[in-house]
């Protein structure tokens with residue numbers, strides 16, 4: 018079980034009631050510990066919902082977000098420790114549990130530091146001010162004569178006159194109201210009277226060297242992650258999926274598993290699963306159970322017809338973004354029009370372990386354990402599905418395998434809940450590999466057409482970029498309602514699809530029109546190709562096309578690729594990342610493919626740049642292409658990254674490095690395979706990802722720190738530049754332009770000139 | 771039908787009663803309550819379940835419990851501890867390698883075996899030894915850095 022002390026214990030253990038901070042202007046307040054336990058009492062506008070001081074003077078930060086093991090936790094700790102002038106070792110975080118943290122949206126959209134950290138910073142600043150006021154009263158010294166060192170307030174010049182945070186309020190709760198913007202989720206913000214420190218006062222922010230808390234225990238095998246949780250009396254569940262997507266159970270032969278001890282089959286509407294006391298028995302029973310499935314019409318096109326299908330499919334929604342320029346007039350006046358098309362396949366989240374969820378459903382309450390990144394949404398979904406008040410559903414977060422948007426976790430918890438409700442015992446569900454890769458949410462496949470109008474001098478007059486593909490939110494981005502889960506869909510909950518794919522970020526200064534057409538799913542209910550968020554949703558697809566096209570335009574206008582960006586980008590931060598990356602990679606100005614050789618292999622460099630929210634990133638990929646085997650190896654990446662204020666540089670580097678490797682995997686190796694009946698990518702052989710032999714030798718990252726700006730998201734921005742940079746580098750190395758992901762040897766061979 | 775099997779895990783004797791076909795992984799996780807070997811694929815394709823059998827890396831998801839016999843099983847927790855870390859564990863901590871860490875057993879246990887046979891591997895030998903292991907989070911570069919660090923320790 019998690020080592021986290023829950024808030025109830027924390028309060029109970031303090032041996033006191035919650036006592037107000039007795040300050041002028043603040044009302045006295047006493048509450049019983051129990052009232053803190055439910056969401057109603059866990060108020061977003063109370064400082065105590067975010068920060069508390071323990072009896073030993075250490076500090077606990079409470080956050081309704083979760084760290085997907087990229088060090089966000091350390092970012093929060095540094096932010097809190099900085100404002101409170103505490104050593105970071107004496108600050109700990111509680112993340113995500115619905116009874117202990119306010120709904121701040123979980124891990125979502127790289128907002129952990131940007132939004133979550135913002136709220137915590139304001140709360141911590143307010144906590145410090147409150148403590149200083151208390152210290153001033155206690156010591157009888159005006160506040161402006163006080164200083165804080167390591168959580169001890171003392172009179173400047175008289176270190177003997179001191180009082181610690183712990184002595185002032187340890188074990189009790191702040192009773193301080195914050196200004197709350199009345200939003201939940203990612204949008205929640207709070208602020209108090211206090212102004213956070215200015216960057217010039219920072220002692221910890223932006224400095225390297227803070228160790229993550231979860232690493233050592235993972236190495237010693239002493240960590241408890243989601244898959245390790247055991248609940249007394251827990252049964253093991255498995256859910257059966259049909260051989261043809263869309264088929265539903267028609268009959269079940271329970272006697273086919275009667276030789277396996279303790280198996281119980283659960284069949285409700287189109288949901289069919291089973292439980293057994295031992296996991297191995299549940300696995301065997303799921304293999305052995307005889308189910309007759311309906312004769313469903315195979316729902317999918319042949320794989321090679323996917324992009325044709327997208328091109329011809331009915332548009333459910335068009336999103337359009339036009340800037341001020343007159344695009345039609347520019348095309349009418351153009352001396353030349355350059356046009357190319359690009360395609361991106363379905364990708365599987367393919368988390369390293371198939372998701373695990375545990376549910377203990379009682380008549381009027383529920384406890385759920387999830388490794389998913391949005392515990393508060395998990396609570397909402399379970400509450401609606403089983404008609405429970407939200408405050409009767411307790412969701413406990415314990416880290417699952419790396420999740421980058423919407424993996425299969427929400428399905429596993431709902432499956433566990435359905436099974437637990439049916440059998441009246443706690444149930445743990447963890448699928449097999451084919452349940453994970455085969456049936457997890459997919460990132461959407463899409464096609465892109467890009468056109469540019471060029472005048473007689475080679476100047477780009479206008480750009481028209483069209484995206485068409487599946488929704489990145491077909492069944493939303495979280496499990497906050499039953500129809501967003503496989504179990505809910507199998508149990509006939511009305512579908513509420515969201516049609517959204519996206520357009521490239523705003524960057525270039527030419528007149529442009531960007532449209533995004535979202536099409537409907539291939540199978541609308543319980544589809545193994547249902548599409549949702551996967552790290553920078555829509556970003557890699559769209560920017561693969563747009564940034565490949567910028568290189569093609571550079572070539573068409575006889576311009577070096579770096580020079581092309583510098584010519585058409587205007588914002589100084591954009592220009593700086595491009596200039597920096599070019600310099601760090603020793604970029605040599607050139608036009609077109611150089612086809613350089615190093616020994617037996619072709620080598621090339623390729624650039625891509627993008628903006629994501631308030632983050633800018635430019636990357637140069639250096640590839641080797643083997644003309645005999647057609648293997649593409651990205652030997653080195655050079656990256657310039659500007660996400661505003663840098664909180665924890667070493668962790669930021671690792672986050673960038675890992676997302677570059679992950680997106681390299683997607684660009685070079687990954688494609689969900691399917692036939693007309695079902696997804697056929699069901700394991701690591703049929704869904705290969707990057708192997709360590711294909712990992713780059715180096716990823717050189719330059720962080721452009723802007724302490725005067727707020728910190729922006731950094732967990733996803735670099736995902737969107739990787740594929741285009743690699744494609745552009747392959748072109749430089751070989752003169753082969755790949756306009757379709759992944760860049761497999763077969764595809765390269767077919768296109769070789 | 772279920773049978774009784776004696777297992778030697780991290781130097782201690784254990785007995786489990788299980789279907790002979792049940793993979794060792796489930797005996798370690800479910801019967802002995804160990805956390806370290808993880809389920810990733812059950813198909814010997816990822817390495818998340820790796821243990822050492824008499825010093826050699828083995829994928830416990832694909833070794834029937836009946837096939838273990840007298841072999842000494844070593845798990846991640848069996849190679850070292852916070853008090854006495856193995857140099858590979860220490861190096862992985864120093865490099866802050868894991869993200870989710872669900873993949874870690876494969877990388878660490880295979881690296882331990884590699885360094886036993888070849889204490890100073892080249893980059894290429896490291897990649898060769900670790901090929902086939904999976905990490906979805908993309909921590910590969912820090913893994914290579916950590917193995918090199920361990921080799922220098």
Ligand code: FES
Pocket residue numbers: 808809810811812813814815816817818819820829830831832
């Ligand atoms: S779980 Fe054993 S190799 Fe993947």
Ligand code: FES
Pocket residue numbers: 369418419868869870871872873874904905906907908909
């Ligand atoms: S760290 Fe998550 S799979 Fe390797």
